[in-house]
Structure formats: structure tokens, C-alpha cells
Amino acid sequence: MAAVSETPAADRASTAEELLAVDSIHTYYGQSHILFDLSLSIDRGEIVALVGRNGAGKTTTLRSVLGLTPPAEGTIAKDGEPIDGLEPYEIRKRGISWVPEERRVFGGLTVEENLRLAASTGEGDQSDGFEDVYERFPRLDERRSQKAGTMSGGEQQMLAIARALLGPETDVLLLDEPSEGLAPQIVDDVADIVRELNEEEGVTILLVEQNAEMALELADHAYVLENGRIVHDSPAAELLADREAMEGYLGVK
Template sequence: MTDRLLRIDSIDTRYGESHILFDLSLAVDRGEIVALVGRNGAGKTTTLRSIMGLTPPTNGTITKDADRLDGLDPHEIRKRGISWIPEERRVFGSLTVAENLRLAAHSGDGDQANRFEEIYAQFPRLDERRAQKAGTMSGGEQQMLAIARALLGPETDLLLLDEPSEGLAPQIVDDVAEIIRELNERGVTVLLVEQNAEMALELADRAYVLETGEIVHESTAAELLDDRETMEGYLGVK
């Protein structure tokens, strides 16, 4: 029996007069990495924004642990254990690594001292750069900082990642992928939006393909990787 953590049922989402998501449904089970892949403009980021209440759906429902999320403000959704790391990462470039983490910790509950040390143990590169300004770090290091910040707020059991490999060198992409894998092994469920389909599918358990706001394919990640016709037709991967 599956342990369903997140469920999206038949949502429609619009930006003003533009209809972006059409009757979209997907599910994420506890402990999974689920990849949501598709071409640019397919609606992947809008799906994450719909979950977080930043672009609320006009129809349909979104639930976590069977509790309704649609209709809640983003900060209330965050308190329910969902953290979103946007494509732009949004670290504070003029602040040090340590200052970025302290700001994130202020949104959490209780004593954060032990959690700081856990974060530094988990991200040794950030430990080495505690006093370095975030804006002077590489894109990969800033991505690590963004993930670390997400883990320091209210306790997270579902992480929404939007294009974590964007703009990164191949070796750094591998490092970020390993961090995502380790987080998942520690019990964090992941919904991964990624333009780099092969990277996402190598990480994921299951996958959905999004095309112009509609789910057009659902399978295990391994099955999609082997389905070269679908990979080329919908994702442009040969």
C-alpha cells in the first residue's frame, strides 16, 4: 500500500487571462523522488507555484497527507512541511553563508544550534565558506546554500526543487544530484522539476512529462529513460 504524501487532482491554473495548467493531476508518495520534466514553457514551474499557493489554481484540489493546501497562504503551506527552492535560488548575495543560514533559521522553531552543525556536516563546502559572501560563490555552491536554507526553516518533509542544475558545470551537476539523493535517503521526499531530463530521470523513482500544461506521460523514471520515442518526441532528447 502506498503512502501518499502529495496529491494534485484536476487543477487549472491561470496567469491573468492565460490558461497555463489544464486538468493536471499527479501524486508523490512518501520517500520518493518524482521528476516533472518537459520543454521550456510547459508549465513545470507553474505546477510548483500552484502547490505553494503563489499562483493558486482556479479549479481542482491539492492535498498533503490528505489535508487541503489549495486556498492557503504560502507561509501556511510552508508550515506544513513543504519547502520550495526556485530556479533563481534567491540567496542573499551581500550576506555571508553563515548570515544566510541564520536568517533561514529564524523562520523555524526552537533551538537551531544543533541544526546548524548538522547542515555544515552535510554540506562541508558551506562549512569551509561560512564567512564568505554568498554572491561571490559559484552557482553550484549557491545551489547548495539554497538547499541548506530550505532545510533550516520549519521542518521539511517535501522539497520542491525547480531546475537545480540550471547554469551549472557538469561536475557540479553531479555534486548537486548527489546532495538530492542523500537528502532523499535521509527521509526527504522530492518533487524535482528539471530541464536536464536525463539527470532528473537517473535520480527519480517515477516521472511525469508535462506538455503545454497537460500531463502526457507517466511511468517509472527507468521506463521513461528507455523510451527513446517519448524522450525525443516530448523532451527533444535523442
């Protein structure tokens, strides 16, 4: 099995600009210690995959970055500026957006109403953003007046991603289990959306995903989380090719 990198993630050598740095954080739920001395870094323009078994602490890592479950120790910085200690709405204004697990769209509202709620968190006229969203997601354009709760899981995932891109400009998109509960063909469609956002729009992405093979095929770099600790840190392609590590860490044969 591949060994964990001996170099701290925050010091990972790169020719690119470091955009997000998580350094030695410890996060708790009440008295329960969930994340232990966790460090990772993301360079501008990268897709970074955070993979691991259920209960490893992947969602807690995203919640720590977002300020929803602030770390008790350690630091988090974007563009070299500390963001730990800020309120979630302040972190959103700094360009970090989130697509939560299970999508969490407002089922009783139409597609357009869901998008207008997201756009209302920004400043100024958001109409141009709406047209960009409908151009990128033509299915949502077709469903403008449809209640979100009546759409398929794949359509709801498109809506959740589109919603996250409205409001303040997004530099870093945190994606939590975007393939969960979707049919294989729809998973491929969501993967294409993630790839296009990164390659065409330049959005930096931290991807938490139970479907490890999909995540690693998309990602530039990968971290494996196990019991709240980073146990593997390498280029994504290197981990994907290491079948012993894939089975040992992730149960993928």
C-alpha cells in the same frame, strides 16, 4: 511514443503512503490559462521528476503547490489534508519547502546570514539544524563568512538547498531546475546531494528539471508536462529507456 497513463495520477496504485496529491488543478496568470486539469501524486520517500520543454508549466506547477500562484480549480492535499487556499507561509509550516530556479540566495549576505534568515522562520532553537547543515555541506562550513554572491554557482546551489531545509521540518522538497547553469561535474555533485537527502534523510522530492536524463536517473516516477497538460505518467526508468518518447516529448536523442 508512449501513451499517457489512462489512470488519473492521483489514483496511481502504490504500496506506499501518498504524501502529496495534486488533483485536476487549473492555474492562471491573469487571463492566461497555464495549467489544464493537471493531476500528479507523490508517495512518501519518492523522488518524482516533472520534466518538459521550456514553457511547459513546470515552475507554475510548483508555484501552485506552494500557494504562490493558487489554482483557480482543483485541489491539492498533503497527508490527505487540503492545502490549496492556504498562504505560502502556512504551506511551509505544513512541511513543504522550495528551492527556486536560479537559486535566489541573498548575494550581499554571508552564508551564515542566509542560513540564519531561513532558520528564523522556524520555532525554538535552530542551532542543532545549523550544525547538521554544516556537517552535510562542509563547503558551506568553510564559507560561513563569505558573501553568497561571490561563491560559485554550485556553492550557491548547495546554500539554496541547505536554506530550504532549515525552519519547519521538511517533508517534501520542491526543487526547481537545480542543475541550471552548472558545469557537468557540479551537476553530478548536486545529483548526489539530492540522492543523499532522499535515501539518508527520507526527504520526499518533487524535481523539476530541464536536464531530463539526470532527473530520470534520480527519480522513481516521472511525469511529462506539455503545454500545461500531463502527457506521460510512468516509472522514471521506463521513460528513460523509451528513446522514442524521450525524443518526442523532450527532444533528447
